[in-house]
Amino acid sequence: MIKTFTVNKAALISILLLNAVLMAVPSKAQNSYELNSGWKCAPIAKVKEQGTVLSSPVYSTASWMPATVPGTVLTSLVANKQMPDPFYGMNNEQIPDIYKTGRDYYTYWFVKDFKQAAAKGKQVYLNFRGVNYSFDVFLNGRKLNNQLNKGMFMRRSFNITKWLTAGGDNRLAVIVYPPDVVGNANGGQGGDGTIAKNVGIQYTAGWDWIQPVRDRNTGIWDKVTIQTTGAVKIKDPHVITLVPGVRQPEGAQQPAVIKVSTELQNATALPVSGTLQYILDGKKIIKKVTLKPNSVQEIKLDDYTLANPKLWWPNGYGPQNLYKLKLQFVADGDKVSDEENISVGVRQLTTEWNSRTESRQVNINGQKVFIKGGNWIISDEMLRFTDARYDAEVRFHRDMNLNLIRVWGGALIERPEFYEACDKYGMLVFQDMWGSGDCNGRWLDPMKLEDQWTRRKYPEDHDLYLESIKDQVKLIRNYPSLAMWCGGNEITPPEDILKALRDTIMPALDNTRWFIEYSNSENMSRNVNGGNGDGPYGIQPLTVFWNERTFPFNSEVGSVGVSDYTSLKRFIPKESMVPPVYDEATGKTKTDPVWDYHKYIGYDGSIIKYGKVKDAEDFANKAQLVNYEQYRALMEGFSSHMWDWYTGTIIWKTQNPWTAMRGQMYDYYLDPNACLYGLHNGSAPLHVMYNPTDGMVMVANNTFSPKTNMMLIAKMYDMAGKETLITQVFVDVTAAATKRYLSIKKNIDAAAREDGAFVVLELLAEDKTPLSQNIYWMPNEKGDYTGLQKMDKAQLTASAKSLQNGKIEVTLTNSNSAPLAFFNRLSVVDAGTKERILPAFYSDNYVSVLPGEVKRVVIDYTPVKNAPAPQVSISGWNTAERFITVGN
Known part of the structure; x- marks a missing residue:
């Protein structure tokens, strides 16, 4: 029986305010609109009628619960206070898990009334962009699908023209069934692993950074739209841009080539003639077409040479120029039957093997780009996606001075709105396909129900997997930010799937991007010179990032991520605000159960170096100092060896879809912590830095232009504010390079011996404009920050x-x-x-x-x-x- 819960007020208000601010905007296409409000839902146990009855406008749903669409069953239950907020405290333990309740508990009917009349010469479509996991659809007393629609990642479209009521008052009813196999959330990575039998999200059975999602994300989780066209509908257009040669962001450009194709669907019983055309940069490219009755045909337009193109570049290397391309089918009589508006970023991606690093190198518009990336899971574990939230999260990654986001394979192929934000902010995307070594059999794992040989064959329905991949590739292939496709996280998909992807699907549907078999493939990065593979993970001595060589293109390396006290109060009850206590003798940490539940990862002895911890607030404040240093050092260490040891690195990870306490630059509520700004500093395109091992002062130039005639200043401050100049010298550095200048270790060691010191490095342009500043706080000879504890109040x-x-x-x-x-x-x-x-x-x-x-x-x-x-x-x-x- 469902009961009403009282949710933590502060946490709930934060969520409601956030979602109110980030409400999804209407669909941009003039010929479509979203069905995103006014839905109702009810569990199957309380509904005895069939869909043909429920979809009749006369059937009363007065007793049904308001539903959140797009969203999940759990989203609606939490919004209606039928379940507690799973993000707060231990509330998630109060929510029944589908493995114990059975699938019917989270099997729900969704109903929506909408206005839409049929019009002469028009075709009306009902479009679903994502339902988890299977569903039947009824409209005005009629079932629209002949067989069960299955698969979390399949778009579905229904021509509903002949089923609309004469008066335009329509009733839609959808029954949504949970994943076929829900998995036992037994504490393993992906629970017992069987969640991966579906073509869907794996982490919903739990991972080491999230608790289980109790309904496994059952629901109409993506957009539902009504679309009106003429006789002919444009389907899945494809735009390719070719940018030959080596380009610079500035100055006049040699031409680029634009290639456009699309499928056209004639929904009528008669042939249709007309013109397929697109308008780009004021020019119109046209092709006369005749379409057979009730057919879908692929049409390729003539290539167009774009003179002096404004190119799209990754963040830090140049502007993110975007063109507007309007694609139309115009029927005889000059009536626009359908049109698509596409943002086009003119850029070309190539890769090559870097024999020095023994890893793949990414080139954009002919220029090599040092990859500074972050691993991304998903925006919200309850799939409450909005355009504005996507924009905010991707903007944070831009502010970190990163240039790539890897979308991890245990989640989903990201939504178009995510890619729009990545286009805007210059974030390349490394898009994993569904699969993970944890669930799919890479390792022997006692937490898993089935053996490796069986898990290696997941998912159960290979045909559904391949059809879903085809569909999702078509959904997002036009975004310039999409740079790489990856077969899976730390493992390839089954051999027949991999062969189809590599040899057939990707060459046919998206042949201009890099396809990687799996995320740490040796075709991407070889384990050379004693490298350690992925990682390190967790808190590290800062020297590790500088000195210990890992994979030359590392897909996962990371550290801690506890946010500040204000953030912790949003999801930790007052009685659990107890700071962790680390025992240096045993190497173990005593942690409050709520902190453990929210996946706290230990800071070991790093916090105590700043003084004895007084309380949780003091702990969280001191953690920010550690956060800043960890992520600054991480990116500085990798940058110090760019094009020598490394062609790139991707942080594990930069965000959380839940109130976890590890691997995040900002919390679920979009409140940044010091990790973000340590990374912002350490990964700046032009950056002066200090190697804590040998005291070497270096400059990293992550741009395509040499930097000359700069003044490098190195100085120290004691705890009272007294300045000591170490050196001041003019320097230069070539493009896309890191240069070593001089060691100041002896100066620092002498000055910091007793109470530590501040080291300040600055780069100034010839006109004294500041180009880069970096302030390090150095410990005393014992590795403690006693001097900081003695500082006077600032003025x-x-x-x-x-x-x-x-x-x-x-x-x-x-x-x-x-x-x-x-x-x-x-x-x-x-x-x-x-x-x-x-x-x-x-x-x-x-x-x-x-x-x-x-x-x-x-x-x-x-x-x-x-x-x-x-x-x-x-x-x-x-x-x-x-x-x-x-x-x-």
């Missing part, structure tokens, strides 16, 4: 002004005679409640301000209509929290 002044609606500039000024103002967190907050406004984007954060220095930080956020002006919160290591009024 930091701050002001904030509104640049425009939704944009604030904060100015931080430190006194000449004061200590360094260390590690200041800025947050834009509601002036009344002092709660953080989320999401917000900071040009920098966790900012340290030198004596006599002025720094400016720009904050972007979405203002709430008619709300009073926000304030800015500032707090740091030696700065008490204060709230700054925003001036005009």
